[in-house]
Amino acid sequence: TQKRLMAPDIAAMKRRQPIVALTAYHAHTAAIADRYCDFLLVGDSLGMVMHGYETTVPVPLDLMIMHGRAVVRGARRALVVVDMPFGSYEESPAVAFRNCAKVMKETDCGAVKIEGGRRMAETIRYLVDRGIPVMSHIGLTPQSVNVIGGFKAQGRQREEWAAIEEDARQVAESGAFGIVLEAITEPLAARITASIPIPTIGIGASLACDGQILVMEDMLGLSPRVPRFVKKFGKVGEVIEDAIRTYAEDVRTRAFPTPEHTYAMQDGAPSKERR
Numbered sequence: 001t002q003k004r005l006m007a008p009d010i011a012a013m014k015r016r017q018p019i020v021a022l023t024a025y026h027a028h029t030a031a032i033a034d035r036y037c038d039f040l041l042v043g044d045s046l047g048m049v050m051h052g053y054e055t056t057v058p059v060p061l062d063l064m065i066m067h068g069r070a071v072v073r074g075a076r077r078a079l080v081v082v083d084m085p086f087g088s089y090e091e092s093p094a095v096a097f098r099n100c101a102k103v104m105k106e107t108d109c110g111a112v113k114i115e116g117g118r119r120m121a122e123t124i125r126y127l128v129d130r131g132i133p134v135m136s137h138i139g140l141t142p143q144s145v146n147v148i149g150g151f152k153a154q155g156r157q158r159e160e161w162a163a164i165e166e167d168a169r170q171v172a173e174s175g176a177f178g179i180v181l182e183a184i185t186e187p188l189a190a191r192i193t194a195s196i197p198i199p200t201i202g203i204g205a206s207l208a209c210d211g212q213i214l215v216m217e218d219m220l221g222l223s224p225r226v227p228r229f230v231k232k233f234g235k236v237g238e239v240i241e242d243a244i245r246t247y248a249e250d251v252r253t254r255a256f257p258t259p260e261h262t263y264a265m266q267d268g269a270p271s272k273e274r275r
């Protein structure tokens with residue numbers, strides 16, 4: 001069996017090879033993505049994708065732990081990173097440590113991700129010093145949607161650049177092993193990627209990043225509405241609908257199940273035809 005990648009393995013990929021990542025929320029899709037991805041993120045986007053919340057704000061810690069466990073069981077080689085949900089880490093480094101340690105112990109994941117730049121620098125240092133690998137997430141930070149006023153691209157005006165670059169610099173300096181850049185323009189992503197020693201993982205942040213991540217259901221073509229930065233690599237929504245429509249027809253016309261999907265008696269007697 002192959003060794004599972006760890007946070008430093010991902011960090012070492014910067015400038016060597018593009019880092020491939022996807023979100024994963026459950027065991028069977030994690031097992032498939034594991035064959036092609038360097039890390040899998042159990043994103044708090046699962047609240048929206050799997051559970052129908054409007055934003056990621058309501059997602060509880062226990063839900064992250066349930067899905068984190070499923071993904072760790074499903075994946076063998078990829079590093080599994082679990083998102084810390086809103087409210088579980090912002091209050092203080094000590095609260096963050098308690099909740100991150102709970103996530104690591106109960107899921108066996110290899111790292112956690114927290115949103116926020118400078119304001120989380122002290123917490124990142126505190127966690128890393130105590131054995132918790134941390135991935136950062138800056139640019140558009142969806143847990144702050146109620147402050148930002150919507151899911152909007154960041155850094156589209158030059159005046160915004162300095163603050164976002166400073167966020168990246170400080171989280172890198174605090175010991176994060178990687179940083180997600182969400183919904184920022186290419187020139188800003190290029191400047192950040194060139195100026196920090198840890199890999200940048202882009203989502204809607206251009207080719208200038210060291211790696212890419214997408215929400216799996218979005219890139220598979222399952223999510224009904226997706227942001228501009230999503231390329232649909234599949235038509236899973238259509239595949240599912242075709243299968244369910246055919247199943248419904250087959251049940252209504254009594255074309256399913258047939259003897260091949262029915263248990264025989266052990267004495268070999270054929271099952272009795274109904275009606």
Ligand code: KIV
Binds near residue numbers: 023180214
């Ligand atoms: O929750 C999530 O899926 C994420 C990725 C979009 C980076 O944070």
Ligand code: NA
Binds near residue numbers: 043044045056083
């Ligand atoms: Na997230």
